[in-house]
Amino acid sequence: MTTTTDMGGLHALPDVHIPLTLTALDPISHGAGTSGNTQLLRTQDVVQPDGRRVAVPYVSGNSLRHTLRAALAWHLVRTLGMPERSLPKTVVDLLWSGGALSETGNQADLETIRRVTSTVPALTMLGYSARSDIITGTLWVDNVHLVCSENRFRLPAHLAGHPHAHLPGGAMRGEAFGTRHDVRGSAVDRYIQAVQDASGLIGPEPATTQMIYDMQVIKPGAVLWTTLHLSVPTPGHVAALAVAIDEAMPMVAGRRTLALGGKRSTGFGSCAVDADLSPLGDMGELRAAYEQHLRERRDDIVALLREVVGA
Amino acid sequence: MSTSPDTVPPLPDQATLIAWGSRFINALLDTPGVVQDLGRDVWTRARTALETGTSTASFSEAVSKTCAKLGITGALLASTSEEIVKLSRDLSDPVIFGAWAELMRRDAVYVIAIARMDRKNRKPAPATDTHEPDPNEKVPF
Numbered sequence: 001m002t003t004t005t006d007m008g009g010l011h012a013l014p015d016v017h018i019p020l021t022l023t024a025l026d027p028i029s030h031g032a033g034t035s036g037n038t039q040l041l042r043t044q045d046v047v048q049p050d051g052r053r054v055a056v057p058y059v060s061g062n063s064l065r066h067t068l069r070a071a072l073a074w075h076l077v078r079t080l081g082m083p084e085r086s087l088p089k090t091v092v093d094l095l096w097s098g099g100a101l102s103e104t105g106n107q108a109d110l111e112t113i114r115r116v117t118s119t120v121p122a123l124t125m126l127g128y129s130a131r132s133d134i135i136t137g138t139l140w141v142d143n144v145h146l147v148c149s150e151n152r153f154r155l156p157a158h159l160a161g162h163p164h165a166h167l168p169g170g171a172m173r174g175e176a177f178g179t180r181h182d183v184r185g186s187a188v189d190r191y192i193q194a195v196q197d198a199s200g201l202i203g204p205e206p207a208t209t210q211m212i213y214d215m216q217v218i219k220p221g222a223v224l225w226t227t228l229h230l231s232v233p234t235p236g237h238v239a240a241l242a243v244a245i246d247e248a249m250p251m252v253a254g255r256r257t258l259a260l261g262g263k264r265s266t267g268f269g270s271c272a273v274d275a276d277l278s279p280l281g282d283m284g285e286l287r288a289a290y291e292q293h294l295r296e297r298r299d300d301i302v303a304l305l306r307e308v309v310g311a
Numbered sequence: 312m313s314t315s316p317d318t319v320p321p322l323p324d325q326a327t328l329i330a331w332g333s334r335f336i337n338a339l340l341d342t343p344g345v346v347q348d349l350g351r352d353v354w355t356r357a358r359t360a361l362e363t364g365t366s367t368a369s370f371s372e373a374v375s376k377t378c379a380k381l382g383i384t385g386a387l388l389a390s391t392s393e394e395i396v397k398l399s400r401d402l403s404d405p406v407i408f409g410a411w412a413e414l415m416r417r418d419a420v421y422v423i424a425i426a427r428m429d430r431k432n433r434k435p436a437p438a439t440d441t442h443e444p445d446p447n448e449k450v451p452f
Contacts, residue, residue: 035419036359041366052322054413168409171368175376216366 007236007293008118016230016238016279018245019156022144022258022271024224027176027217029268030059030261039215041173044143049153056150056169057218059261061141064226065126067259068141070096071247072122072240079294080301090130090309098128099309105132112308119297119304121236121290122244130308138237140229144260146172147223156225164223172222175214178266182210217268224260224271239290242280246287249273322410323401331398332415333426335377336361338394340430342383349381354427356381362419365412370402373412 032042043055073095077087093099113135117124127137145151147162148169155165164172184192184206195203218224228245230237249256256273263269277283294301323331336357340346349356364377374395378387387395402408415422 035362036356038359038363040363052410052413054409055417168368168405170366170409170412173366173368175363175366214363216363 007121007239007289009235010114010117011234012232013235013238016233016241018228018241018275018277018279019158020226020228020258021159021274022224022226022260023274024218024220024222024260025257025270025272026220027174027268028059028222028261028271029176029215029217029263030057030063031215037213038175039213041216041218044145046150048150054150054169056148057146057173057216059144059218059224061143061226063261064144065139065141066097067248068139068241068244069098069126072126072244075243075247076120076122076294076301079291080298082302088306088309088311090311091305094123094128094130094305094309098126099130101129101132101134102310103132108133115304116308117234117236120294120301121234122240123308125230125233125237125240128308131310138231138233139241140231142227142229144224144226146218147225148172156227159223159225162223172219174217174219176217176268177212177214179213180209180211182208184208215263218261236290236293238280239286239293242277242283242286243290245275245277245280246283249275322407325414328411328414329418329422329425331402331411332361332422333429334394335398336423336426337430337433338391339377339381339383339387341388341391342378342381342385343388345381345383354423357426358419358423361415361422365415367412369405370399370408373408 029039030042031039033040041057042060044058046054046056048054076082076095087095090099090102109131113124113133116135124135125137125139127135127139129135145154146169147155147159147164148171149166150169152160152165155162159165185208192206195206197203228241230241233241249258251257256275258271258273259269260271261269280286339360340353340357346353360377360380364380365373367373367376378384402411
């Protein structure tokens with residue numbers, strides 16, 4: 001695909017499919033309930049070719065989609081130089097979470113939707129809800145699946161011969177734990193205020209709250225795959241996806257890296273990304289054109305975001 | 312009639328898999344001190360141990376992990392070891408283990424209910440039972 005700079009165009013470009021192969025560099029946490037004090041991995045029931053039913057860990061496409069949405073939201077406020085405390089909560093929700101319905105009615109405001117696509121392509125690429133409208137995005141994000149024997153029947157061709165394709169999913173499951181360290185018993189004790197009851201007597205010392213928590217994880221070294229699809233995108237959608245990938249999967253130490261799943265701030269979820277991004281076009285040109293488009297329409301964008309949510 | 316070498320042997324039925332789960336967890340609960348240490352939480356902890364301990368790739372790993380979940384830090388009793396070896400005759404097969412482990416994870420609450428009733432109804436081991444090992448017994452891995 002050749003890079004286009006017509007960021008505001010509404011014409012439909014051919015669909016784009018970006019397969020991603022991820023290698024877990026650290027444990028991946030993606031929880032779904034607990035058993036005792038152990039957080040269980042989210043699993044998908046998969047029917048095997050022989051009819052057996054097995055539960056296989058996976059990371060939801062919704063989780064990855066949110067990562068892309070958040071990356072684009074941060075990119076937008078940075079690019080526009082938005083001052084702190086300048087956005088209504090409804091606009092923040094629109095940008096970071098896709099908004100919410102706030103009015104009744106069933107009359108779609110097509111003209112506004114077209115203006116949004118022309119002005120803030122990221123919004124209609126990801127889809128959103130605002131006032132009485134639900135706008136379907138053009139970005140489809142597949143679930144992120146493990147390369148393992150239970151998924152062998154649906155592995156993409158380039159992973160069909162992967163050594164992990166012969167290993168059971170159980171080989172990719174592990175456990176990790178964390179602790180909450182209570183500092184009582186250390187030098188900080190002298191700063192703890194004594195507890196007095198109503199009569200002024202010194203009561204019992206505050207209880208310690210040391211704890212340990214376990215979580216099931218997908219082990220480092222596991223290989224996963226997913227695909228990002230753009231269905232009938234506009235040029236702005238293509239550029240927005242390029243920027244989203246660039247922001248959510250930055251080059252770190254010479255390789256694209258993605259934080260997948262939960263507990264990212266405590267060492268979980270780091271994945272190396274292997275992807276052919278050429279169907280999008282030249283990533284540098286797309287980013288430059290997209291950012292120029294946003295900067296040139298800064299005031300229009302700010303006004304339009306408020307208009308969309310009725311703020 | 313010839314049999315294709317690719318024919319997959321039929322998996323044990325669900326009742327058999329559940330019975331193995333009951334024998335497995337009860338054998339581990341026989342470890343001295345475990346039931347006493349866990350007290351009123353014993354069956355809740357047993358359920359968690361079974362559900363999370365079988366999230367592994369092999370029976371041998373599941374034994375270690377379930378023991379860890381139950382707080383069993385030492386070696387297993389001779390009688391428990393014997394039961395583990397008996398179970399491993401079938402569960403060392405990756406396909407059978409996969410089916411068993413899947414059921415243990417999915418239906419842990421049900422399996423523990425069965426195990427609890429089995430434990431309540433089982434006869435105490437005779438005092439003279441020495442659990443002599445079968446001289447022909449081979450650990451299948």
